[in-house]
Structure formats: C-alpha cells, structure tokens
Amino acid sequence: MSKPVKTEAELVAMAKAELKVHADCPDGMTIAVIRDGDSWEFRATADTATAARPGYPECVAMLVQIGDHLGKQYDING
Template sequence: MDKPKKTTAELVAIALAELGDHGIHPNGIRISVIPAGDAWEFRTSADAEAEAAPGYADRVAKLVQIGDHLSSQFDWAG
C-alpha cells in the first residue's frame, strides 16, 4: 500500500508541531529533508548559539524519533 506523499514544507511543519507538543522549541535549528535509500530522513543544522544551548542534543534526538515515525506514515514528495 502506498503511503501519502508530503512535501518538505509539510513534513517540517508536522515535525515542528510534534516538537511543540513535547514542549520542545527548536530555536535556531533548521530542519531539512534528505533522501535515505528508498525513504527519507530529517537533517538538522544550527548556528553555534543553538548548538551550545542546553538540551540541544535532546531536541535533535526527539526530532530523529519524530522523523522515524513520520517516515513510516508518509513518503516524501521531494
């Protein structure tokens, strides 16, 4: 069964909403979508201030979890 396709903007918006549901605010973190074999995954980048902020690694780890969950539900429209 084919999964519904979402654009990069849609996937990032869903991820940001889910982060917010967990009380996580990704200030300074940029989220992109990249191909990963037959699937896709989130990739983050951040400015030095965001990387140095307490909890940065936890925010990125939660985003990876969200990406894993979303990639099982949606294909990337590219």
C-alpha cells in the first residue's frame, strides 16, 4: 500500500506545526526538505546568531524526529 503524497510546502508546514507544540524554537530557523532517491528528510539551517540561541540544538533534534515520523507516513510530491 502506498503512502499519501504531500508537497514539500505541506511537509514543512506540518513540521513547523509539530515544532510549535513540542519545542520553543528561536525565530530565524529555516526548514528545507532534502530528497534522496525515494526518501526525504528535513534539514534545518540558521545564521550563526540564531544557531547560538538557547533551544536551537533541541529544535534541530526534534526536527529529525519529526522527519523520521512523517517520512514513514508520507511520500513527497515530485
């Protein structure tokens, strides 16, 4: 059985919503979807000041967990 398909924008929006519930992330973090064949994962980027703020490492770790969870539920469009 195939997984439902979501766009990159939909997946990023879902990740942001999950992060708001589970973590206090600093403003300025950007989330991108990195594709690798049939699989995908989230990648967080931020400028040096944002990355140095309290909570940033925890948000990145949470984003990885969210990506693992969503990756098992959804395929990416395209």
